[in-house]
Each structure stands twice: as C-alpha cells, then as structure tokens.
Amino acid sequence: MRLTSLCLLGLLLLDCRPDDPPHTPVYEVPAEIEPFVQAFRDEAAKRGKTLKIDDLIVEFGETSGQDICGVSQVESNKTPRITLVREWPCWTRAYKETQEGLVFHHLAHSVLGRGHKKTLLPNGDFASLMNGEDLGVYSPCIYPIGNTPCNLTGRRTYYLDELFNENTPVPAWGK
Numbered sequence: 741m742r743l744t745s746l747c748l749l750g751l752l753l754l755d756c757r758p759d760d761p762p763h764t765p766v767y768e769v770p771a772e773i774e775p776f777v778q779a780f781r782d783e784a785a786k787r788g789k790t791l792k793i794d795d796l797i798v799e800f801g802e803t804s805g806q807d808i809c810g811v812s813q814v815e816s817n818k819t820p821r822i823t824l825v826r827e828w829p830c831w832t833r834a835y836k837e838t839q840e841g842l843v844f845h846h847l848a849h850s851v852l853g854r855g856h857k858k859t860l861l862p863n864g865d866f867a868s869l870m871n872g873e874d875l876g877v878y879s880p881c882i883y884p885i886g887n888t889p890c891n892l893t894g895r896r897t898y899y900l901d902e903l904f905n906e907n908t909p910v911p912a913w914g915k
C-alpha cells in the first residue's frame with residue numbers, strides 16, 4: 741500500500757515536469773575574461789562557497805538600460821549571458837581592478853542571483869559592489885597608486901566578503 745502510494749506520487753511528479761527539454765550547459769568565456777572568472781571562484785572558495793561555473797556566456801557588445809558598462813541576462817532554463825561594453829570608459833583603459841569589479845558585479849548577477857544594492861555605509865561609500873553606479877568602489881586600495889598611501893586597508897576584502905555574504909558587518913573604515 742505504502743509502495744503503491746509512493747509510486748503514484750512519483751508518477752505525479754513526473755507528470756508535473758515542465759515540457760521544456762533539459763538545459764544543456766554552455767560555457768563560452770573570452771580568454772581575457774577567464775582569469776576574472778577563476779578569481780571569482782577562488783574568492784568564493786576562500787569564503788567557504790564552492791561555485792561550479794559551467795553554464796555561462798560572456799561577450800563584448802552593446803547594452804542599454806541601468807548598467808552602462810554591462811548587462812546580465814538570467815532566465816530559467818537558459819545559459820546566463822553577460823554582455824560587457826568594450827569602449828572607454830568601460831573595459832578599454834579601465835584599471836585591471838575596475839575590470840575585475842565589473843566582471844564580479846555581473847557574475848554576482850548571473851551566478852549568485854544577486855540584484856542591485858544601493859545602500860551606503862555610514863561614511864557615505866557604497867555598501868556593496870552590487871551598486872549599479874560605481875564598479876570601481878574597491879579599486880583604489882588594491883594597488884596603492886603613486887605616493888598616495890592607501891589607508892583603506894581591507895577595502896577589497898570587505899567588498900568581496902559582502903558580495904558572497906550580504907550580512908557582512910560594516911568595516912571600521914566605513915563607519
């Protein structure tokens with residue numbers, strides 16, 4: 741009796757499956773973007789998150805709408821697609837760390853399912869790399885430029901912590 745019920749349940753579940761064919765993962769990432777995808781996976785792993793990124797298309801092209809330098813399209817049963825704008829001031833001539841910020845922002849849309857977050861830290865800086873306006877928020881303190889000492893130690897670390905965990909506490913420099 742119990743077995744019969746389980747079988748019926750199984751059949752019902754089968755019947756309820758959508759008619760869409762199973763999605764076949766596609767991975768097409770330009771060679772110059774690939775190191776950033778690997779870095780994103782590494783930063784996630786450092787924070788205890790194992791990410792399998794095997795279904796992703798990244799391309800250079802045109803965008804319109806809120807994200808000036810890139811757009812992420814995420815639809816069920818489709819390969820997430822990130823389109824980045826190559827023209828200045830987006831990809832071309834951007835600092836490496838700003839490029840990383842742009843790719844990480846869009847990987848968070850496409851791989852982590854995150855949306856935009858406009859809130860500010862108490863000091864007025866953006867609280868998240870997921871703000872839609874400034875993708876260079878952690879750039880200045882990856883590599884101190886010239887003689888200007890970088891006194892915002894841990895800036896990138898905070899933004900990456902927050903990227904993978906929205907509940908990351910406000911850092912000392914953001915108070």
Ligand SMILES: [Zn+2]
Nearest residue numbers: 807845856872
């Ligand atoms: Zn965005």
